[in-house]
Amino acid sequence: MLETGVTVRDPGPDDAVLGMLPRRVALPESVEEVAEVLRACARDDLAVVPVGGGTKLHWGPPPERFDVLLDLCCLNRVVEHAAGDLVVRAQAGVTMGALAGALAAEGQELALDAPFPDATVGGTLATAVAGPRAFRYGTARDLLIGVTVVLADGTVARSGGKVVKNVAGYDLGKLFTGSHGTLGVIAEAAFRLHPLPADRRWIVAVADPPGMAERGPCRVRELAATLAASQAEPSAVELDWPHGQGPIWMSVLVEGAAAAQRAEALAALMGDALRSVRAEPPPQWGAIVRDEVLAEVRFRPSRLTGVLDAVHYSGFSLRGSAVSGRMWLELWDDPGEDKTVTALRGLRERLTALGARMTVLATPYEGVDRWGEVSSLPLMRRVKEQFDPGRRMSPGRFAGGL
Amino acid sequence: MLDELTAALAGILPADSVITDPVRLRTYECDGLTYHRATPGVVVLPETAEQVAAVVRLCREAGVPFVARGSGTGLSGGALPREDGVLIVTSKMRRILEIDLPDRRAVVEPGVTNLAITEAVRDQGYYYAPDPSSQQICSIGGNVAENSGGAHCLKYGFTVNHVEACEIVTPDGDLVTLDRMDPGYDLLGAFVGSEGTLGIATKITVRLSRAPEAVTTVLAAFESIERGGEAVSAIIGAGIVPAAIEMMDALAIEAAEAAVACDYPRGAGAVLIVELDGPAQEVERQFAQLREICSGAFELRVAAGAEERAAIWKGRKSAFAAVGRISPAYIVQDGVVPRTALPRVLAEIDRLSAEHGIRVANVFHAGDGNLHPLVLFDDAEPGAGERAETVSGAILDLCIAHGGSITGEHGVGVDKAKHMPRMFSPDDLDTMQLVRCAFDPAGLSNPGKVFPTPRLCGEVPGVRKGAHPLVESGKAEQF
């Protein structure tokens, strides 16, 4: 099995995906080796799960079948950092932390906040996680300008390039971003970069949750809307509501020239909310704290109050961007399968009624409807059938069992 | 076959929405690129998404190809009709359906012009960021198809970064909504920029941007392109991301001057337009840096207000069509190189120009390395057109050789399909084709665009690796 020149080892307990162990772990060291492994898997009809830092490997349901864990840790070169062009090319296994370090040396950054520092470029793309600054810079797909992927049959394909502006051909990068390893393997990626901001300031404030009538109605939405519309241009407006109870913490990031003055100007807009301006990020800024049970809520920012109402006393902690309408629901104290399944069902119902979308990214419980209705699912199935007709790439791990 | 289809179309559309008169049909024979022409078999002007879907379903049943067209301003022949097909024109679908400022979004029909969105929200302090030069007429549907950019995409990105959702008619004739909020594959990301080959957008939700607090527009005149280029490098090197950095060379300035009397500084070898925007304090500091950086300019003008800003931009935005004033015919090229390669590439273009005796005017988005060489020739002079074509093609080769792209914003269309194999390998193109096969297995949606000679869906690529092992072993079927 897997008789190629590529390094292969037997699996250990750390290689399990939701309790399932692969038969082999392959450790390719180049794009060509990735292709070689996938060709061999195609020959023997072996199912493959690619992995980078392994930080989100337990997200999604377990694979339908699982033969080979394709560990991209050895594809860890920053291939090219063209600082004058504000462009970087990196292999999939480079960690976001290492990449940030390399870029910072030239005064630049990839304006993509990874919730886990050990996450790799490939994993960050494959899961399309977004952080606080997506409000200003967009998400992974917005910063990705080129990609090299390896398909289930070993075909190596590129799309985009290493220039910021490029509309030649279909954008495979966007298609693979957020595909959770079900279309093929992201082997290399090129991103547009930004200069490191000259300065940064955070405003940290406390606001009351909804329903605390004696101090007036919940002002969080109003505050967030004011900040979002401000011409002082905050880069992020984050909420942190532990357990969906008690005070709501709001953190606002201001970046760039004159950040301090702009932060003061923004703080002044926040009325009587308790607040302070600081030069350091608040604790757990942009991080995912717990992800045994993790959901993502997407909503129109004007519906924020409704979202808060839905989450209040649900037992879930709500963290994320009030202005992009993208937040995490984290369960910090798991009350067990039945209660969690019921709570998630209730949340989906209430959120769907608001026109919001809840996707359960991680849960150990099978009874959970992870994705809800997806109107374009038939088209997605056809895409999957084209790219991976043998269903060998992370089979069953994605929306609608893709 | 087309006659039967035409009769069926007349049955589902208002009487004056089906055009069959040959004289009228011919006015649709080309878009903004007149080099390629084909009189459409029939033109339809639907007014609703349901009508578009019904037309597409009829086409699919009849096996007739269809092409979507918005305002017909594209520069790559993306809306070139098919003589054996139906041209679906969205210019009557131009209602702004919803403006939702708290959520910074607008929902529009595809025929709404790019600028109309900004005009609808400008008074409230918002705007729609992508701004192709043709923004007063190009349609959002067309922008979505081409993933249009514009001068300000250096800082703000392209159409794809500003589209939140699209209702599309798939090549099967189904109405499907692709939404950034939905889980699953980013089909919206794949659809935007697919040049009408994956279906037709019938309703588009765009993101609106807050107008910046301050905008400073600077026109800097340099003795030469080289000096201008150095300034651009220095700006980027200083960690400034301006909203736009545009450059025009002497010939382009001459044309703009002739067309709109933009009154750029006399004797300039190149002008640089730099626009800084954002919070006032930030812009102020960046402007101080910029002034320093542009100290090599022999004249520096700063727009005092909206009117002066418009005056500075007028020359740039009219540059393409303005070239008509100094040359009987010309080719508008669109290529991209890494920004740092600009000086070398421009020198090469100069050399090509001299070698072939063909004048080339350069207008470009210097910040992101997007070149728009205007290759001038006299179509009355025998052989000039061919030489211009040679120069134009050689410029694309230069772009590829320097690690760039054959198109930054005009799209591949019919014009550059033949260049695709020079930028992409057969595997790259076959892989892209998989997306096409998922959306449009019959290949009826804008066929002949983007890809040179697409293989049929289900056809096994012969050059690569023989039959698919699973097909061979009977474990999978080909779609």
Added chain:
Amino acid sequence: MDPKLINDCVHCGFCLPTCPTYVLWGEEMDSPRGRIHLMKQHVEGTPVTPEMAGHFDACLGCMACVTACPSGVRYDRLIEQTRAEVERTHVRDPRDRAVRGLVFGLFPYPRRLRLLRPGLGIARRLAPFLARAHPGLGAMAGLAPEVARRQRLPRLVRARGPRRAVVGMLTGCVQGEFFPQVNAATARVLALEGCDVIVPAGQGCCGALSVHSGRRDQARRLARRTVRAFRKAGVETVVVNAAGCGSTMKEYGDLLGEEPGFRVVDLSEWLAELGPAAERHPLPVTVAYHDACHLAHAQGVRAQPRELLRGIPGLELREVPDSAVCCGSAGTYNIFEPEAARDLGDRKAKAVGSTGAELLVSANPGCTMQIAAAMRREGAAIRVAHTAEVLDASLRGVGL
């Protein structure tokens, strides 16, 4: 049709959003770019089909496309040449022919128009019945204005105060007969600003209506007479207060093959150039200024009338949205293409209404007739005035 002029068009489409018929219908063949394409087809051998002629006829000749065109295409010349060609080669439907004959036998002749004046009130009431005979007749009747008492201008109006200039003044046909008060105001304003105003007799119609409809022979005859009248008067400058007339007279050189020997200026252009001398009295009114196509597009005069209006203390000027798009009047357009003209009028009425202004000011009688009629239909009647009347009221310190 000059193929060279046709080839100047690079098909960029920048003209589309400014074209009233494209704005209405969204169809390529009813856009400037599409019409040029049709001209090209004709030049290349396609005969003028009824469809083709229909698209040319539908053009308002507003010239907004000329302003918008970055390639400098002379669509104004092209459409004039085309109309002449259509008139020459195309046989129209008999009823259309009859209406066209009536209009061209009537409007350019002040004396014939004068005979019509007493009947205007009746005509308006008869409009629905006339419309049944031909929509154009209905439109013509529905637009008919309330006519002020006829005022005959003296041959010479002396400057008040120190004389700064001597100018000739065109009285025009429609302006003179239907809007005599505008001519009176024009003469007074010029005089108050220090101009001797010479109003030669026998100047007649300048030929504009005929030029715009492709009747170049009739136009030449009329133009020669006008030129003769002003030459005899010996003026160097002729001030025109009707946009359509001004744009035609500025092109006399092309029409007649020789320069007329005097300079033609629009009233607002002239006054702005001269600079204010007389005192402006306050006029507390909100004004929506409408750009007449033949002033804004054909003559490029946009800033001067606004400048003059803003110079009046107390007057608040409001911009009309989509000001570059024609109101649908376009000379005789509202008679020959009544439906399109009506739709455009309605759009313009909405746009004007959205400003909330009390008074609509424009430099062309056709526009004011058209927009006022559209606003009456909407039940939102607005007072209308010519720029000259507003200035006149301010200069004399009387109300409007």
